[in-house]
Amino acid sequence: EWVSIEQLLEKVVNHVVPLAHEKALEIRLDIQNKPIPDIKVDPIRMEQVFFNLIENAIKYTEKGKIDVSLDQDSEFLIITIQDTGIGIPKADLPRIWDRFYRVEKSRARKTGGSGLGLYLVKEFIRLHSGQIEVISEEGKGTTMIVKLPKIV
Numbered sequence: 001e002w003v004s005i006e007q008l009l010e011k012v013v014n015h016v017v018p019l020a021h022e023k024a025l026e027i028r029l030d031i032q033n034k035p036i037p038d039i040k041v042d043p044i045r046m047e048q049v050f051f052n053l054i055e056n057a058i059k060y061t062e063k064g065k066i067d068v069s070l071d072q073d074s075e076f077l078i079i080t081i082q083d084t085g086i087g088i089p090k091a092d093l094p095r096i097w098d099r100f101y102r103v104e105k106s107r108a109r110k111t112g113g114s115g116l117g118l119y120l121v122k123e124f125i126r127l128h129s130g131q132i133e134v135i136s137e138e139g140k141g142t143t144m145i146v147k148l149p150k151i152v
């Protein structure tokens with residue numbers, strides 16, 4: 001199905017605005033290099049991917065803001081979700097994609113969760129021939145970068 005990732009992101013961001021505002025976090029969606037072409041994806045799964053990533057950004061951030069952006073180069077749509085949250089310890093970074101894996105600190109916190117979110121994200125992105133990368137620093141924040149091919 002041909003899907004507007006721009007509209008999909010707008011839908012997910014609007015959906016989580018109340019969650020962010022509950023924690024006094026600002027959330028913004030920024031779209032660069034319009035027009036953004038539609039791409040062929042499973043809209044239900046892609047919505048789940050962006051929801052999981054943005055939900056994490058809100059859940060693991062106590063102060064600051066969440067920035068979601070959509071951009072493109074010749075080959076890919078590039079979606080980044082950046083937060084100013086607790087970050088992920090270097091030692092845990094390779095394992096966050098594992099099924100049921102949760103970082104110790106957040107496990108101890110009151111934030112619920114099963115540790116399945118990122119496992120599904122990685123799996124769905126792989127099924128769409130995309131890529132995901134994480135950049136994170138403890139105490140500073142996390143950036144998730146998703147690349148989806150324009151032509152599959």
Ligand code: ATP
Nearest residue numbers: 056057060087102103106113114115116117118142
């Ligand atoms: P679920 O998503 O299943 O409700 P979860 O959020 O704990 O539970 P994942 O989304 O798979 O599980 O994330 C795995 C772990 O990676 C989290 O428990 C958390 O420790 C860490 N993590 C994920 N995203 C972030 C983020 N944006 N900032 C800090 N830590 C994160």
Ligand code: MG
Nearest residue numbers: 056113117118
């Ligand atoms: Mg999660």
